[in-house]
Structures are given as structure tokens and as C-alpha cells.
Amino acid sequence: MLDLFGTLVAAPDITERAAAVIELSFALGVARETVDVALSRSWRVRHDGTLRSGAALAAYLVERCGASADHVASAASVFRRLAATRLGTDESVCRALAELRRSGLRLALLSDASPDIAEAWNASDLASYFEVALFSCWKGAVKPAPSLFDRVLVRLGVAPGNTVYCGDGGGDELAGAQRSGMRPLRVTRRGGSHRLAFGETPWSGGSLPAVESLPAALAGGWAL
Incomplete structure (x- = not known):
């Protein structure tokens, strides 16, 4: 039985996180600091089963950041692309x-x-x-x-x-x-x-x- 992040693929670092924040900030039309705070405070919610789909994740972030619901699709697209990149391995x-x-x-x-x-x-x-x-x-x-x-x-x-x-x-x-x-x-x-x-x-x-x-x-x- 194997773990994923930090074992099979690299765990995220501060630089990668900052880049993700920038992309999501642009997709949502809100300040980077707003996205950073929302992500930092939502680790458990994003991982514990509260959110069961990528679409639900995007909608949650949009709501937490006070962005327009029109931005859910663009946020979901960013999450999909970042996820595929994060699963790349050696x-x-x-x-x-x-x-x-x-x-x-x-x-x-x-x-x-x-x-x-x-x-x-x-x-x-x-x-x-x-x-x-x-x-x-x-x-x-x-x-x-x-x-x-x-x-x-x-x-x-x-x-x-x-x-x-x-x-x-x-x-x-x-x-x-x-x-x-x-x-x-x-x-x-x-x-x-x-x-x-x-x-x-x-x-x-x-x-x-x-x-x-x-x-x-x-x-x-x-x-x-």
C-alpha cells in the first residue's frame, strides 16, 4: 500500500502553490490574497469528503472568495489542469x-x-x-x-x-x-x-x- 504525494509524486512546494494561487485568482477575478486565504483555511474540507467532485470544489472556492458564480467553470478548468500536472511522475x-x-x-x-x-x-x-x-x-x-x-x-x-x-x-x-x-x-x-x-x-x-x-x-x- 503506497501513499501518493511525497512518495510517488512530489509534494507541492511554496512556489507551485503561489503559481496555482495566481491562476485561480485570475480565473475568479479576485485578489491573490483572497484565494490564498481560502485555500489555506480549507485543507480539511477539500480532503475529508465534504466536497465530492471537482465542480463542487470549484463552486466552494468561488463562494469562499466572494466571486461571481459565473467563474465556477473557469475555476474547475484550472483545477483539472493543475491536477493532471501534479500527478506527473518520474x-x-x-x-x-x-x-x-x-x-x-x-x-x-x-x-x-x-x-x-x-x-x-x-x-x-x-x-x-x-x-x-x-x-x-x-x-x-x-x-x-x-x-x-x-x-x-x-x-x-x-x-x-x-x-x-x-x-x-x-x-x-x-x-x-x-x-x-x-x-x-x-x-x-x-x-x-x-x-x-x-x-x-x-x-x-x-x-x-x-x-x-x-x-x-x-x-x-x-x-x-
Whole structure:
């Protein structure tokens, strides 16, 4: 079971966020500061299932920014384009996932994500490697809620003791996976430690430099 942001794709950074704010500000016809505040205050709402579609996300931002409802479609278009860009990953990650699949391992994704990301997932280069992909925005909870880990395990039909959870540690996911009976393994945050993460807690367990190291670690018997 793998995390998405900071693990398979780079977590966002301040520069990328600022660029997104500029685009949304232009689309909504409001000040950048207004958009920045609205995004900063809405992380949980955007990820916890309150908003179940990209259109709902766009409408919510328009309302929070006091913009005209006529701007919902343009905001939704910006979210769609940004989501597709954010799901881009390195070819080395795809090779690692392909190697894991060739070895007979079954892969699942568990991500705290907003609905624009969830809707863009199937068109990404990553989607074909995973049997199961579960996004917080469609399940009404965020990490480390036990229900998220349990739902993925049920859909895979795999016991938690036979499952490795791999992530960068945002959302207290490693401790959450451990409490669910899985074997957590941390990877260094993709894109660098300056990248944004929410709800991270200290971790002293197993770790790897990157997800590309996971096939060799598992082949060598780590946590098996």
C-alpha cells in the first residue's frame, strides 16, 4: 500500500502553490490574497469528503472568495489542469512499480486528496499499476483514520500483517498504518524536505531514500 504525494509524486512546494494561487485568482477575478486565504483555511474540507467532485470544489472556492458564480467553470478548468500536472511522475517511479508488479505483489494507493486529484487519477501514468486506489475525498475521512486503511485491505482481500505501507509520513500515516497492523516503511519526501506536508509526526522505524528502493528492499526480505 503506497501513499501518493511525497512518495510517488512530489509534494507541492511554496512556489507551485503561489503559481496555482495566481491562476485561480485570475480565473475568479479576485485578489491573490483572497484565494490564498481560502485555500489555506480549507485543507480539511477539500480532503475529508465534504466536497465530492471537482465542480463542487470549484463552486466552494468561488463562494469562499466572494466571486461571481459565473467563474465556477473557469475555476474547475484550472483545477483539472493543475491536477493532471501534479500527478506527473518520474519514469524511475513507473519502473519501480512495474518491478513490484512483476514480482507478484499487489499494489494499492491510499491518498489524502481533493476531488480534482481523484478525478484525474485514471488518466495518469500511475493508475495502471494499482489494483485499488482510495482517496480520502470520496471516503469521508483523512489519514490516519483507521477506516481508510481497513477499507483498502478489505478491497485487496489481504491481511494487514501481510501488507507493507510505504509513505513519506504526512498525515501521521505511518503510525496509522502500524496501528492497523501493517508494516510501515518511510521514504524520504519526494521533491525535498521543504515540500509541504500536513500532520507529520516523528518516525523512528524503517526507512528508504526513495520509493525506487522499495523493490530491492522487499526482495531482500525487509519486513517479510
